[in-house]
Amino acid sequence: MAGRSTSTAFSFLKMSLLEKRVLISDLCKVLDAYMPKKQIENIYRAYIVAATAHDGQYRHSGEAYVFHPINVAMILAELKLDYYCIAAALLHDCIEDTGLTQDDIVKGFGEEVAHIVQGVSKLTGLAFHSTTDQQAQNFRKLFLAMSTDMRVMMIKLADRLHNMRTLKSISREKQLRIAKETTEIHAPIARRLGLNSIRIELDNLCFEIIYPYRYKVLMRQINKQCGNRRKVIKHIQGEIKNRLTQEDLHKADITGRRKQPYSIYKKMKLKQLKFSQVLDMYAFRVIVDDVAQCYQALGVVHNLYKPLPGKFKDYVALPKSNGYQSLHTVLFGPNKIFIEVQIRSTDMHFISEYGIAAHWHYKSDVTNTKELASNWLGSLLDIQKNSGTSVEFLEETKTDLFPSEVFVFTPQGDIIQLPYKSTVLDFAYAIHTNIGNQTLKAKVDQIMVEISTELISGQTIEIITDKKAKPHPSWLQIAVTAKAKSSIKSKLKQESTSELIQLGEYLLNNALNYQNNSTTIDEDKWQTCLQDLKCDSKAELYMKIGLSEVLVSVVLNKLVSKGNMNLIKSINIKQTRGRAINVAHCCYPIPGDKVAGILTTNKGLVIHRFDCGNLTHAKQKNEQWLEIDWQADEDEEFEVLIKVQVENRRGMLASIANIIAKLGINIEHLEVEEKDHAMKALNLVISMANVTKLDEVLYAIKSLEFVHSVSRV
8 A cells, every 4th residue: 555655646746747847848938939048047947946945835736836836927928027027926925835035035036026026925815805894904905015016916916817727626615705806806906907818817717606507508608609600700800801901901910709708798797688689799809000090990890891879989099097999899790790899009909918017028118008007006005095994995996996987078188087977076186186175166068067967978077176165075975986085085184183073072972971971980091091092192082983983882881891881872962063973965864853873984973864774774784873862053054855746837946946935945956857748846955954944844835736745855
């Protein structure tokens, strides 16, 4: 038995050594196409160091561990990354998993390689599946590492891609966790950096692991259809090539392919289509010499096959945020099939294939993508400075990772690119933080609009500012982009410091009164509490309570008792003016309603009606909320939304406005909904002191003969 064991072990070792030679020789072959011989020799030396350091270590699949760094290096070599990145890829796990030190790497391969390896090592073991706060902290570390050297992220993405390729050797539970993490974080980052080959493969691998049955059924259908259409694809390629040649575009390169399974699945899910209803399942790529030929080729293919209206996208004039450029059009091809054609120049294709990696290519002066990526990272660094917590940073950055672009113009004709559903306010902050902070009003295509207006591609936006203007907490509901939200929060913190301190003190005193402990806390307990919560003063503690960075119940527990105790259930509020207390615009509460408050970052305490869906959602998420006995000052007024169903008569709007004015009520906002020819619905935001006054207004409006119904929304 011992002899057989030794023989098996020897065979396995022999196989592993053979695999290593083949893989390193393949890597060197790829490098030989673009890298000087001296650097390739150093790469081979890095492989020897890695193989020696990882000797005796194996992956879950049973393969020698060095198989992994070589494959990571191969993925990056196919993107033509530079010597430093490839060497670092081979050594990227050595500091963490072997006896090799950073000093050893500096001595053997220089400071730059060691710097990249160190950056990757710091990211090893980031657990995105842990608690939300831990996940958010790790997400922040990921982007800070990117900012020191983009090649750190390139190695992490290649590392994740190879891990995804070899995921089947681990448990189903781990497969799902890693695949979900990849689809939420790594694939979107690859897309943002223009690394399309990595992004496409990650998307498809995640799809196969998360939805294995759907993937299997879809692949069966695709293969079945592809077998029937192979000749058609070849025929279309030939027709496009012949027509382009006739128009003197002799050098045009045309390729055809079926679309990726994940791409087809995403379209089916988004548009709720059956497989048979996905028409443009085949894509053709036309590569020409320059921009002028792109538009010439577009005219040729539109003349060859009829274009579908509304299906043309010009990413040449308006590139994507990651630098991608192409003309996209969908055509009605032969045999009743729809085809997508992408037309781009050689330089555009280079960027499309290599993304951020194009910057490190030899003999390449392409800097467009690196500049775009650097701008994005610079924006992220601003966001992380202004984000009070890591969770905020995580949520805000995810917005920027999943954009659908909107292109709008400044009055000077400059193009500003923003995520889908961005507002005028987002545009203002995209121009400059100070412009955003001082926004007063705006014009879209010369027409005055609300700053909450959603933008549509092609519009020209003019921002009108005022030095006295400043952000309002309600702007956080208007803003969509991470930059706008973080800038608003930062400014609110600066402007509202005293209000937030007052709010924190107010909430804590209310809680202490509720526990009948307002005067029994000695100084030692205060100091212990401040020390435990890392606060230098009571003012800082009050500020943290006001920002909901520290829960009132936690402070109360430390000040009053170390044992079990009742948490705060309700507080009394007699005044909202001058404190960081806001009313929610989702449900428009007013004094007299049954209400509760949610403690939020930067907006302080936000009051909701007790039956508000957002309050219910906050409770389910275990956010801190308190029942409130709300008795505002008599001279304070609050907005409330009402809906009036009316007959479509001339003068009816004037009659309603007149009766509201007679009651001394202001109309803050008005929207008219067309119901049908005979009926209209008016949505009115009006200001008043309390529920009693509201009842009076509703009764007066209802008494008008043309009003069918009036209700609070």
